[in-house]
Amino acid sequence: MATTWFITGTSSGFGRLLTERLLARGxxxxxxxxxxxxxxxxRAQHGDRLWIGTLDVTDxxxxxxxxxxxxxxxxxxxxVVNNAGYGVFASVEEASDDQIRQVVDTNLLGSIHVVRAALPHLRAQxxxxxxxxxxAGGQTTYPNFAYYHASKWGIEGFAETVAQEIAPFGIGMTIVEPGATPTGFGGALVTAPVMPEYEDTPAGEVRRALTGGTFTLPNDAEKIAGAVVDLVDSGATPLRLPLGSDTYDDVRASLVARLAEHDAHRDVAYSVVKDSEVTARA
Structure with a gap:
């Protein structure tokens, strides 16, 4: 039986590839x-099986x-695939106020409003x-992507909460985390005037790697699109789906480091608990 999808950000990259794959299979x-x-x-090739809507998710x-x-x-x-995105590649000081607002309005608020708009329909059906x-930047970080990370960490927290709220209605939520992939997104990153103070810092190193073409893009966009379709076909609803060797390795390293730091503060965390709670726990 054919599946019906709603996908944002389909003019290029992952959204376009996913649209092509889905239409090709009916x-x-x-x-x-x-x-x-x-x-x-x-549209010329697939006719009415492709419905097109003009949308800027910041509206x-x-x-x-x-x-x-x-x-x-x-x-x-x-x-419903919340895919539309906007990337700012700049250190914290370099980005403009308008760039910061755009990345948050697109990646965080735009995605939130798509979910809010879709949920009444999904509940009704x-x-x-x-x-x-x-x-991967929804759970780990890289220099020059602070505002991108702020939006992606934010939407992951939102999605994780929504997953708990909508499960009773028979609606699933999965956070899909592709790693660095040659989809053209890197070339579309918005930049800012470079501050020389950051040249000899990790921000400068990452900038040189990206502009010099040595920033690794290890993943295959077609395979990522295929993995997403396979997930939906399987009926599985994991909370997160890491896609890419860099996503798996970098996120795992980040989680291990965060857990170690978290555990290191156990004693001080418990030291501020009310005496009555300490007694009750004992």
Whole structure:
């Protein structure tokens, strides 16, 4: 049986690849994008199985309107993929106020509003899946990506909470964490004027690696799209799906280090507990 998907950010990269794969196998896709016309070739090939909506997820009213229109046009939507993203590559001091606002409005608030707009429909139909696309940077960090991390760590916390709230309605939530992949996202990163003070710091090292082409992109975008489709087909609903050797290795190292630091503060953590609680625990 064909599955119906709603996917944001489909003009290029992972969103485009996923849309192509799904249409090729006979599924229906409601695809949103900011650039009208970017999917005209797919519409010509697949006809009414591709519903296209023009959407900038930073426009909250438009998010609700487009989501409502997609459900009205397609009747049932089985999978909502929150994929639209915006990246700022700059040290904390270098980024402008407008850049900071854009990354938060897109990756955090935009994703939140897509979920909020979709949930009434998913609850009414009694089933559905939400796939929240983040990155390895939703659980670990790299220099020059502070604002990107702020948005991705934020949306992961939101998604993890939502997963608990919507499970009773038969709706699943999975956080999809692709690693560094040659999808064109790196070339689309927004930059800022470089401050010389950061040249001999980790921020400068990462900048030189990215601009010099030595920043490793070990993952295959087509395989990532395939893994996402396979997950949905399997019916499994893990909270997180790490995709990529860098995601697995970097996130695991971060979690191990955080747990070790957390455990190191056990005594001081318990030292501030009320005496009555200490007695009760004993």
């Amino acid at each position: 599924d229906r896709v409601a695809a949103t994008l900011r650039r009208p016309g970017a999917l005209d070739d797919l 909250t009213a438009a998010v609700h309107r487009v989501v409502d229109d997609a459900f009205a046009a397609l009747g049932t939507i089985d999978v 009694g089933h559905g899946r939400i796939l929240q696309v983040t990155t």
